[in-house]
């Protein structure tokens with residue numbers, strides 16, 4: 001019986017593995033672009049916004065083409081962002097026996113993970129019959145994109161609807177020229193061939209602290225120069241203070257309210273001249289490598305938007321209505337290219353909602369419940385409003401907190417740095433914001449995201465049974481502490 005079913009399975013696999021004749025296969029893969037056929041949806045950009053929009057559009061029965069200039073799908077996030085900045089560094093290449101760091105092994109692992117994932121998206125395109133055109137797309141009319149093909153030559157791709165999903169690029173600072181060797185963006189910081197002894201990071205935001213943590217763990221001395229009075233200015237103040245203390249314990253040095261006014265790369269390293277943000281005495285700090293992480297700007301210049309009259313704001317972000325349509329009918333925009341948080345999961349939500357509108361359905365993205373996670377150790381995750389924002393809104397509120405030191409799992413794994421903070425409306429107890437600094441905060445936060453999405457109260461979470469021993473119990477206890485008292489504190 002078992003033999004028979006194994007034989008049947010092998011026969012079925014053989015059918016699945018049989019390749020069509022090469023010519024027939026090539027013809028099946030020939031693009032709509034090449035054939036001049038009009039697509040229902042043309043997406044410019046194959047990042048998390050663009051590739052997700054393309055797959056969803058095809059799933060909704062729309063003939064879809066996606067144009068990507070990089071020659072690989074997945075965008076900033078997969079190629080030089082979210083994935084390579086997290087995938088390999090934490091676990092690979094550190095040989096614990098003699099505490100040796102094998103940097104080439106780490107880089108090779110990172111590249112392998114990235115290339116596997118980009119190929120995976122190509123596979124999803126094939127499965128969903130999304131046409132993939134490799135090249136640089138430029139709008140020449142509201143229904144036509146001219147493409148300079150990666151392999152040479154050019155073509156025109158026609159579409160009833162066009163989605164601009166061109167993403168973002170690093171924001172450069174005047175006088176600080178990125179060479180991706182001594183002065184690097186996050187892309188260069190992910191490909192250093194040596195561990196810098198001294199790393200200076202400009203900007204204490206997501207990238208600066210995450211990449212700074214990576215190199216700090218590998219042995220670099222990290223100094224962060226930040227223009228604002230605080231690190232991650234968008235974070236809840238109380239959490240931010242703890243976060244900064246924790247990073248300082250990990251030997252980060254912070255120069256807050258400080259700006260870089262000059263950079264000298266003439267010697268073997270880099271000399272940075274800094275001064276107080278408000279002006280004052282200048283000092284010189286030295287580095288082997290400088291990471292520029294002072295924000296990102298939308299990548300919207302040179303793609304034909306002005307030629308067809310698409311409106312952008314002063315920062316170059318494409319302006320869209322609540323259906324993601326620009327002021328030009330049939331032209332849409334999503335992801336980092338439009339206003340809103342520059343996050344991969346937000347870009348994906350935009351992409352799905354945008355094509356749902358195009359397909360005549362209702363789409364929806366709730367920007368008030370987009371979570372944010374800083375992937376340091378411990379992680380810092382949040383959703384909803386900070387206490388400062390709630391206070392400014394004038395709504396009466398209550399706060400519940402729970403320290404990780406009182407959480408049994410965090411103690412058991414000796415990783416008890418951090419806290420959970422819950423803010424709810426005083427009158428109704430509806431949760432307004434949740435902020436977590438803990439190991440695995442980026443996973444735990446989704447319980448809070450769901451709570452906010454469903455309009456739950458802190459009591460709803462407090463009365464929900466949580467498995468023991470888990471770090472998630474700290475969220476339950478913080479919720480108890482919001483409207484009543486925590487048990488273990």
Ligand SMILES: Cc1cc2nc3c(=O)[nH]c(=O)nc-3n(C[C@H](O)[C@H](O)[C@H](O)COP(=O)(O)OP(=O)(O)OC[C@H]3O[C@@H](n4cnc5c(N)ncnc54)[C@H](O)[C@@H]3O)c2cc1C
Nearest residue numbers: 045047048049069075076081082137167335336342343344
């Ligand atoms: C170092 C780093 C780490 C990050 N980590 C995280 C994280 O952990 N979590 C998170 O949520 N976000 C993270 N982000 C942000 C995240 O990468 C972006 O928010 C996300 O990639 C935006 O998706 P997108 O599709 O709008 O744009 P992108 O991912 O930038 O994709 C746009 C694509 O369009 C292509 N393109 C541009 N112009 C054209 C054209 N004219 N023709 C053809 N193709 C074009 C580009 O080559 C690119 O591949 C990180 C960013 C960086 C830099």
Ligand SMILES: NC(=O)c1ccc[n+]([C@@H]2O[C@H](COP(=O)([O-])OP(=O)(O)OC[C@H]3O[C@@H](n4cnc5c(N)ncnc54)[C@H](O)[C@@H]3O)[C@@H](O)[C@H]2O)c1
Nearest residue numbers: 203204205206207208225226227228293294295296342373
């Ligand atoms: N985990 C994640 O979700 C993740 C990780 C990385 C990047 N990202 C996204 O990428 C985007 C870009 O990241 P980022 O860290 O470059 O930007 P950011 O906006 O997070 O932080 C930039 C920081 O640089 C400071 N700054 C600006 N100009 C400065 C100057 N001249 N001198 C000193 N400091 C200066 C700002 O005050 C701010 O604190 C973020 O908006 C984020 O959404 C997300």
